[in-house]
Amino acid sequence: MAITHNPAALAEPVVPVRRSWIGLLFAANLGLWMAFYTPLQVLLPEQIEDLGVAHKEIWLGIVTGIGAIVAVVVNPLAGALSDRTRPRLFGRQFGRRHIWTAGGAALLFLCLLVLAVAPNLFWITVGWAVANVGINIMLATLTSAVPDRVPVDQRGLVSGWIGMPVALGLVLGAILVTAVVTTPPPGYLIIAFGMILLVAPFVLRTPDDPLGEARIPRISFRLDLRGNPDFAWAWVTRFLVMLGNALGTLYLLYFLTDQVKLADPDTGLLYMILLYTVGMIGTAMLSGWLSDRAGKRKVFVVWSGVIIAVAAILLAVWPTWPVAMVASVLFGAGFGIYLAVDTAVVTQVLPAATDRAKDIGVINIAPSVSQALGPVLAAPVVAYLGGYPSLFVLTALTSLAGALAVLKIRSVR
Known part of the structure; x- marks a missing residue:
C-alpha cells in the first residue's frame, strides 16, 4: 500500500x-x-x-x-x-x-x-x-x-x-x-x-x-533558489528591512546625546521606545486584518518601507527632540505594518510542507545576519562618513530597498 x-x-x-x-x-x-x-x-x-x-x-x-x-x-x-x-x-x-x-x-x-x-x-x-x-x-x-x-x-x-x-x-x-x-x-x-x-x-x-507514517525526505540544507525565486526574494526582503531597522535604532541613545543634545537622553530613549511601541501596536493588527480582507500583501510591505524611510529622513534633516518623537511613532507604525504581513508572505512561499520549519529557520537567519552586520556598517558611517545624517539616510535607502524587493515575489499578491 x-x-x-x-x-x-x-x-x-x-x-x-x-x-x-x-x-x-x-x-x-x-x-x-x-x-x-x-x-x-x-x-x-x-x-x-x-x-x-x-x-x-x-x-x-x-x-x-x-x-x-x-x-x-x-x-x-x-x-x-x-x-x-x-x-x-x-x-x-x-x-x-x-x-x-x-x-x-x-x-x-x-x-x-x-x-x-x-x-x-x-x-x-x-x-x-x-x-x-x-x-x-x-x-x-x-x-x-x-x-x-x-x-x-x-x-x-x-x-x-x-x-x-x-x-x-x-x-x-x-x-x-x-x-x-x-x-x-x-x-x-x-x-x-x-x-x-x-x-x-x-x-x-x-x-x-x-x-503518522508520512514519508519525509532526509535533512538537506541545499536550497534550489533558481527553482524557488520567491523564497529567495522573501529572504532578501526580510534581510534588508531588518538591516534598516538595526541601522535606525542601534545608536539612538548616542544620537540623543550628541546630536539632539537632550539633557536626559536615557529617559528620552525610553520615551522613544514607548512611542515606537504605540506606533507598532496601532498598525500591526489593522494592517494584518486589511491584508487578509484585500487578499494582498506586497502593497503593505511597500508602504511600510516608505513610512520607515520618511521617519529616517526626518531624523537626518531635523535632529530635534519633537521631530525625534514623531519619527519614533512613524518608525513603529512602519515596522508594525511590515511585521503584520511579513510572516504571511514567508509562509506563502515555502518550498515544501515537509520542510516548513527548516525553511522558516533559513528565513530567520536574515534578522540574525542583519543584527550582526548593523554595527559593522553603522560605526564607520557615524565616525567617518557624515555622522548621524548619513546613517539615517542609509537607513531610509536600505528599508526602502527591502520593501521594494517584495515586488519580485510573483506567487503572492
Missing part, C-alpha cells in the same frame, strides 16, 4: 483558528521575545559593566556576536529536526512541534538561571550562547505554527498578533527588570519564570498533529 502524507500535519490548513489559539500563540511569542531582548538590551550590558572589566563595549559585542552565530546554525537545524520528529509514548505518537518548543523553553530557563549567578565573562558567554540554542529552537517551532495551522486568508491577522511581541517583549521585560527589580541576578530570575508561564499554556492547551 502506498504511504500517503498525513493531511492534518502536512496539508494546507483550511479551518480558521480561534481567537483563543491566537491569544496563546501571542503569549508564547511574548515570553520568547521578552527572554531574548531583555538580557540583550538591559541585563547583559549591566552585568558586564558590574564586572568592572576593561573595554566593556567590546566584550558585550563578543558575547552577543557568539549568540548570533549560534542562532544562524540552530534555527534551521532545529526546524529540520522538528519537521521529522515522531515522539511516541505508550505506543501513541504525538505531534512534532510542541516537544521541541517545550525543550527549548526548558533549556532557556536553565540558562537564564545560570546567567543569574554567572561569576565571570566565561560563564556569561557560555550561558548566553546556550540560551540562544533554546531561543532559536522555540523561534523555529512557534513560527511554524502559522503555516501548520492557519489558513492563508487568516495569516495577515495572525502575523500582526505574533509580530507585536517583538516590541512588547522588550518593553515588558525592561519594566520588570527596572521597576520590579533593579539588579541583573533577580532580573534573570523574573524573566525566566515569566517566560515559562507565558509559553506553557500554548504547549499544553493547543493541538499538535503527529506525522
Whole structure:
C-alpha cells in the first residue's frame, strides 16, 4: 500500500483558528521575545559593566556576536529536526512541534538561571550562547505554527498578533527588570519564570498533529533558489528591512546625546521606545486584518518601507527632540505594518510542507545576519562618513530597498 502524507500535519490548513489559539500563540511569542531582548538590551550590558572589566563595549559585542552565530546554525537545524520528529509514548505518537518548543523553553530557563549567578565573562558567554540554542529552537517551532495551522486568508491577522511581541517583549521585560527589580541576578530570575508561564499554556492547551507514517525526505540544507525565486526574494526582503531597522535604532541613545543634545537622553530613549511601541501596536493588527480582507500583501510591505524611510529622513534633516518623537511613532507604525504581513508572505512561499520549519529557520537567519552586520556598517558611517545624517539616510535607502524587493515575489499578491 502506498504511504500517503498525513493531511492534518502536512496539508494546507483550511479551518480558521480561534481567537483563543491566537491569544496563546501571542503569549508564547511574548515570553520568547521578552527572554531574548531583555538580557540583550538591559541585563547583559549591566552585568558586564558590574564586572568592572576593561573595554566593556567590546566584550558585550563578543558575547552577543557568539549568540548570533549560534542562532544562524540552530534555527534551521532545529526546524529540520522538528519537521521529522515522531515522539511516541505508550505506543501513541504525538505531534512534532510542541516537544521541541517545550525543550527549548526548558533549556532557556536553565540558562537564564545560570546567567543569574554567572561569576565571570566565561560563564556569561557560555550561558548566553546556550540560551540562544533554546531561543532559536522555540523561534523555529512557534513560527511554524502559522503555516501548520492557519489558513492563508487568516495569516495577515495572525502575523500582526505574533509580530507585536517583538516590541512588547522588550518593553515588558525592561519594566520588570527596572521597576520590579533593579539588579541583573533577580532580573534573570523574573524573566525566566515569566517566560515559562507565558509559553506553557500554548504547549499544553493547543493541538499538535503527529506525522503518522508520512514519508519525509532526509535533512538537506541545499536550497534550489533558481527553482524557488520567491523564497529567495522573501529572504532578501526580510534581510534588508531588518538591516534598516538595526541601522535606525542601534545608536539612538548616542544620537540623543550628541546630536539632539537632550539633557536626559536615557529617559528620552525610553520615551522613544514607548512611542515606537504605540506606533507598532496601532498598525500591526489593522494592517494584518486589511491584508487578509484585500487578499494582498506586497502593497503593505511597500508602504511600510516608505513610512520607515520618511521617519529616517526626518531624523537626518531635523535632529530635534519633537521631530525625534514623531519619527519614533512613524518608525513603529512602519515596522508594525511590515511585521503584520511579513510572516504571511514567508509562509506563502515555502518550498515544501515537509520542510516548513527548516525553511522558516533559513528565513530567520536574515534578522540574525542583519543584527550582526548593523554595527559593522553603522560605526564607520557615524565616525567617518557624515555622522548621524548619513546613517539615517542609509537607513531610509536600505528599508526602502527591502520593501521594494517584495515586488519580485510573483506567487503572492
